[in-house]
Amino acid sequence: MDVFTLVSCLIVFGLVATTILLGVFSKRSALDILDWKPTRSPEVEAENEIDDLAQMMEAQNEIRRRRGKPERTLEDVENEWHGS
Known part of the structure; x- marks a missing residue:
């Protein structure tokens, strides 16, 4: 191994080790640092998820109605997802 490769590897290792040690011994959390x-x-967020689910179910049921298929309920989707 030539000297350049050895020095380059040591510098990279030193930078990684320094970064890890700063993270381990820092008294501030990452959320504080990033503000x-x-x-x-x-x-x-939970309300938004519920609204999104209702909108997706309505859109899917609209497509199913156009195709002449029966509408699906939330229970149908849950049963399919759980494998029942």
Whole structure:
């Protein structure tokens, strides 16, 4: 192994080790460092998921009605998903 390769590998290893050690011994959390705060509460996120599901079911049922197939309920989808 030539000197350039050895020095390059040592520099890369040193940078990785320094980054890991800074993360391990830092007293601040990653959220504090990034100053990240959620934009919505978990309750709002849950409501959005429920609304999205209702919209997807309605869109799917509209397509099924056009094709002459019976509509699906949430229970039908859950039973299919659980394998019942």
